[in-house]
Amino acid sequence: MASQAANQHPNREYAVELARAFGGAIIFGLPNLMTMEMWFLGFYLDRPRLILFLLVNFAILMGLSRFSGFEETASVKEDLLDALAAYGVGVIASAATLAIFGILLPGMSMGEIVGKIAVQSVPASFGAIIARQQMRGKSEEEQEEERDVAERRGGYGWQLFLMVAGALFLAFNLAPTEEMVLIGFKMSPWHAVALVLVSVLALHAFVYAVGFAGQERPPEGSGFWRLFVCYTIAGYGVALLVSLYVLWTFGRMDGADLGQIASMTAVLAFPAAIGAAIARLVV
Structure with missing residues (x-):
C-alpha cells in the first residue's frame, strides 16, 4: 500500500501542475485572445514565418522547462516532454477560449482555424510553462534556493x-x-x-x-x-x-x-x- 501511494503521489502532483498550467495559459493568453488583430493575424500571416516562429517559441519553452517547468528536469528528453505538455496546454486553452468567444466557427477553413489557434498558443504556452513558478506558494528560502540553482546551472x-x-x-x-x-x-x-x-x-x-x-x-x-x-x-x-x-x-x-x-x-x-x-x- 505504501509503495502504491508513493507511485500515485507524483501523478497527483503532476495533475496539480497541469491545472496550474491551464491557469497560467489563460492569464497570459487572455489579452491576445480578446484582441481583434490577433484573430486576423492567424488568417493572413505568412505560413513559413509562422512555422518558424512556433519553432522558436518551442525552443524557448524547452529552455524555460529546465528552470520553471511542470517538474524538475535533468535531461533534454525531459525538457522536450515538459515543453510539449506546455504547448499542448496552450493549444487546448486557446482553442477552447476562441470557440467560447465565437471566433472559431464550423464554416471556417481548417487553415484559418489552425492559424488562429497557432498564433494564440504562443503566449498561452509561455504562461503554462512558468505557471509553476508563479502560482505555487513558496517560502523566501525556497525561492532563494531555486535562484541559486538556476544561476549555477x-x-x-x-x-x-x-x-x-x-x-x-x-x-x-x-x-x-x-x-x-x-x-x-x-x-x-x-x-x-x-x-x-x-x-x-x-x-x-x-x-x-x-x-x-x-x-x-x-x-x-x-x-x-x-x-x-x-x-x-x-x-x-x-x-x-x-x-x-x-x-x-x-x-x-x-x-x-x-x-x-x-x-x-x-x-x-x-x-x-x-x-x-x-x-x-x-x-
Whole structure:
C-alpha cells in the first residue's frame, strides 16, 4: 500500500501542475485572445514565418522547462516532454477560449482555424510553462534556493536566454497592433533617440536599481560599468534583435524603408526591453 501511494503521489502532483498550467495559459493568453488583430493575424500571416516562429517559441519553452517547468528536469528528453505538455496546454486553452468567444466557427477553413489557434498558443504556452513558478506558494528560502540553482546551472548564458524569452513575449503582444506603425510614423529622430535612452535606463532600473522582490543580484566583484555593458547594454541589444525578428515575422517590415524600420524597432524595443528585465524577475 505504501509503495502504491508513493507511485500515485507524483501523478497527483503532476495533475496539480497541469491545472496550474491551464491557469497560467489563460492569464497570459487572455489579452491576445480578446484582441481583434490577433484573430486576423492567424488568417493572413505568412505560413513559413509562422512555422518558424512556433519553432522558436518551442525552443524557448524547452529552455524555460529546465528552470520553471511542470517538474524538475535533468535531461533534454525531459525538457522536450515538459515543453510539449506546455504547448499542448496552450493549444487546448486557446482553442477552447476562441470557440467560447465565437471566433472559431464550423464554416471556417481548417487553415484559418489552425492559424488562429497557432498564433494564440504562443503566449498561452509561455504562461503554462512558468505557471509553476508563479502560482505555487513558496517560502523566501525556497525561492532563494531555486535562484541559486538556476544561476549555477546557467550562468551568464542563462541570463541572456531569459532576456530573449521576456523580450519575445512582450514584443509578440504588441507587434501586431497598428499602433507600432503609427507611433513610429509620428516620432522624430530625436524622439527615437530619447526612447532608446529611456529603454536602456528602464531596463537597468528594473533589474538592478529599484529593489523589486526577486530582483537580480549583481555578480560578486562587478562594478557599475561591467554590469551596464554586460547586462544592460547586452539586454537592450537582445531587445532590438527580438524586435526586428518579430516585426519581420508579422510582415511589418515588408515595403518599409530603413528609417521606418528603425523607428518601429525603437518603439517595439521599449516594451521588449521591459520584458527582458521582467523575465529575470518572474521566472
